[in-house]
Amino acid sequence: MASTQTKEQIQSQDPAEWVDLYGDMLLRYALSRMRDRDLAEDLVQETFLVAWKNRKEFAGRSRFSTWLVAILRNKVADHFRREGRRKSSSLDESEGEPESEPLFSKWGKWKRSPKSWSASPAELVENREFWVVVAGCLGDMPAHLAYVLRLREFKSAKTKDICSLLEISSSNVSVRLHRARLLLRRCLEEKWFS
Amino acid sequence: MKCSHATKLLSEAEERQLTGRERLRLRFHVFVCTACRRFKKQLGLLRLLLTEASPKILAAVYASDATLSASRRQEIKALLRRAAEES
Numbered sequence: 001m002a003s004t005q006t007k008e009q010i011q012s013q014d015p016a017e018w019v020d021l022y023g024d025m026l027l028r029y030a031l032s033r034m035r036d037r038d039l040a041e042d043l044v045q046e047t048f049l050v051a052w053k054n055r056k057e058f059a060g061r062s063r064f065s066t067w068l069v070a071i072l073r074n075k076v077a078d079h080f081r082r083e084g085r086r087k088s089s090s091l092d093e094s095e096g097e098p099e100s101e102p103l104f105s106k107w108g109k110w111k112r113s114p115k116s117w118s119a120s121p122a123e124l125v126e127n128r129e130f131w132v133v134v135a136g137c138l139g140d141m142p143a144h145l146a147y148v149l150r151l152r153e154f155k156s157a158k159t160k161d162i163c164s165l166l167e168i169s170s171s172n173v174s175v176r177l178h179r180a181r182l183l184l185r186r187c188l189e190e191k192w193f194s
Numbered sequence: 195m196k197c198s199h200a201t202k203l204l205s206e207a208e209e210r211q212l213t214g215r216e217r218l219r220l221r222f223h224v225f226v227c228t229a230c231r232r233f234k235k236q237l238g239l240l241r242l243l244l245t246e247a248s249p250k251i252l253a254a255v256y257a258s259d260a261t262l263s264a265s266r267r268q269e270i271k272a273l274l275r276r277a278a279e280e281s
């Protein structure tokens with residue numbers, strides 16, 4: 001398997017071969033973090049170019065695929081950092097909802113009260129269809145919100161680590177998480193628990 | 195306390211320790227408000243599910259069979275070959 005190639009093999013290889021060996025794996029990684037396919041392919045492309053430029057730094061201590069994923073992971077974080085900065089300069093994140101359809105009335109009351117969910121967590125975890133719906137809901141919300149939620153809930157990242165990764169304040173992180181949870185909740189209620 | 199504020203605090207409680215006063219007001223609101231009580235329960239469920247969710251399930255759901263488009267594949271190879279020739 002290609003993933004156990006040594007440092008010497010990697011460095012003498014035609015880099016175009018990397019694309020066949022690792023391209024799909026990297027694309028899947030990128031797509032597990034974003035929905036925009038063109039963007040995911042762009043980041044994979046950048047990853048290969050960076051890998052080529054820095055190939056001497058691959059020390060062979062980890063697998064080459066792991067090394068490539070680490071580069072891609074940084075590219076993904078960079079992307080959301082830029083994206084988030086653009087979003088927060090265009091609207092004040094500590095205020096209100098940027099959505100067309102607010103969840104609360106101007107008096108702060110639920111517009112549509114949450115319903116009572118009947119659910120068995122143990123069964124849901126095993127239910128693949130449920131996760132398809134979750135993935136769809138995450139894909140439908142603004143990408144920078146879904147990304148923060150994924151870091152926090154799936155990876156159990158600490159808030160302070162998210163702050164430094166995305167270079168935003170902890171109150172910014174809370175606001176994004178809160179919005180993401182509200183949107184996920186509403187979406188699941190519509191698409192699963194009704 | 196408004197529902198919008200109560201939900202915000204319920205969510206924040208997962209990130210930071212609420213102050214005594216916040217906790218007290220929140221507890222009262224949740225006691226009297228069915229909607230927020232449900233929200234609180236749902237947050238807990240989501241938290242549990244998402245933490246439990248094996249990343250593998252999610253990876254499978256997201257893009258198990260995605261492949262690089264042929265045109266992109268060619269493009270990246272061409273870029274890499276050019277970079278290799280230049281060095």
Ligand SMILES: [Zn+2]
Nearest residue numbers: 197200227230
């Ligand atoms: Zn309420």
